[in-house]
Amino acid sequence: MNTAIFYDDLFLAHDTQNGHPENANRLRAIRRRLEEAGLWQPLLRPIQERCSRDFLEVNHTRQHIQRIVSACENAPASLDPDTLVSARSYDAALLAVNALVEATNAVMAGELNNAFCAVRPPGHHAEKDRAMGFCLFNNIALAAHNLLHHHHLERVLIIDWDVHHGNGTQQAFYDNRQVYFLSLHQWPLYPGTGRPDEIGSGEGTGFNRNVIFAPGTPAEEYMQKFEEVIPDVFQTFSPQFVLISAGFDAHRDDPLAQLQLTEDNFAAMTRLVLTLAREHCDGRVVSSLEGGYNLAALAGSVLAHVTELMQYEA
Numbered sequence: 336m337n338t339a340i341f342y343d344d345l346f347l348a349h350d351t352q353n354g355h356p357e358n359a360n361r362l363r364a365i366r367r368r369l370e371e372a373g374l375w376q377p378l379l380r381p382i383q384e385r386c387s388r389d390f391l392e393v394n395h396t397r398q399h400i401q402r403i404v405s406a407c408e409n410a411p412a413s414l415d416p417d418t419l420v421s422a423r424s425y426d427a428a429l430l431a432v433n434a435l436v437e438a439t440n441a442v443m444a445g446e447l448n449n450a451f452c453a454v455r456p457p458g459h460h461a462e463k464d465r466a467m468g469f470c471l472f473n474n475i476a477l478a479a480h481n482l483l484h485h486h487h488l489e490r491v492l493i494i495d496w497d498v499h500h501g502n503g504t505q506q507a508f509y510d511n512r513q514v515y516f517l518s519l520h521q522w523p524l525y526p527g528t529g530r531p532d533e534i535g536s537g538e539g540t541g542f543n544r545n546v547i548f549a550p551g552t553p554a555e556e557y558m559q560k561f562e563e564v565i566p567d568v569f570q571t572f573s574p575q576f577v578l579i580s581a582g583f584d585a586h587r588d589d590p591l592a593q594l595q596l597t598e599d600n601f602a603a604m605t606r607l608v609l610t611l612a613r614e615h616c617d618g619r620v621v622s623s624l625e626g627g628y629n630l631a632a633l634a635g636s637v638l639a640h641v642t643e644l645m646q647y648e649a
């Protein structure tokens with residue numbers, strides 16, 4: 336029982352063109368930093384296969400999938416002004432989704448304590464019928480579907496601490512009480528959704544929570560709120576599994592937002608989630624890379640996050 340990093344070089348072949356903030360150098364920087372720390376090779380776990388097109392349909396429309404297939408056939412192409420694809424992007428996206436499926440399967444089987452998926456394209460902005468915000472398919476939502484349908488869990492918690500609202504994940508489970516979606520994000524900021532009064536609908540009412548922070552919010556204030564909300568959600572929902580949409584763009588050096596977190600804050604956030612996950616669900620946690628656009632801040636934050644994951648003892 337230990338920690339693993341799911342990664343494949345195919346993720347580097349998702350080419351978003353010159354100057355795009357979400358580019359392959361992000362994963363190269365993470366890899367280099369973890370290699371320097373002696374963690375990459377021991378933790379690296381290969382991804383066995385790409386997910387099937389049928390599996391994508393658990394969360395996405397056929398039209399959406401076909402639009403991405405066609406865009407890649409005509410690459411380079413753009414699905415929206417921010418979301419570009421190259422010829423291998425569809426294949427990379429299928430492998431990214433399956434990284435999360437394989438990670439959740441391995442944790443459910445007790446082969447791993449927890450895992451970090453170093454994947455791209457990211458996923459949390461991808462809606463059922465729309466690619467947007469650098470995201471093609473919603474990796475974390477598909478992982479939650481895997482836990483509900485394949486493993487028959489009834490309470491999956493998704494914590495999204497990317498600095499942007501996870502609009503696609505919120506949409507996926509807005510009327511679903513089996514998945515609690517908690518997003519902590521800067522407000523106002525792209526994509527413009529994620530108000531605190533968006534609390535879910537129908538039987539999902541009360542199972543969607545948005546916590547917002549003004550630009551420039553001090554790290555202490557963010558952490559105070561985090562340490563208040565996270566235990567409250569565990570207490571009320573008692574999750575059987577925890578998924579983290581782990582963006583690191585709330586870092587103070589990130590160029591796309593104005594929050595003030597540091598590597599130490601991401602370590603403390605990871606620690607708190609693991610502590611509560613141990614109490615509620617045998618420490619079952621899988622996190623997946625979303626944003627983070629300053630390469631040094633991103634690599635250092637992932638190192639801090641993974642180092643904490645490794646500290647977990649069952």
Ligand SMILES: [Zn+2]
Pocket residue numbers: 497498499582584625626627
């Ligand atoms: Zn983000």
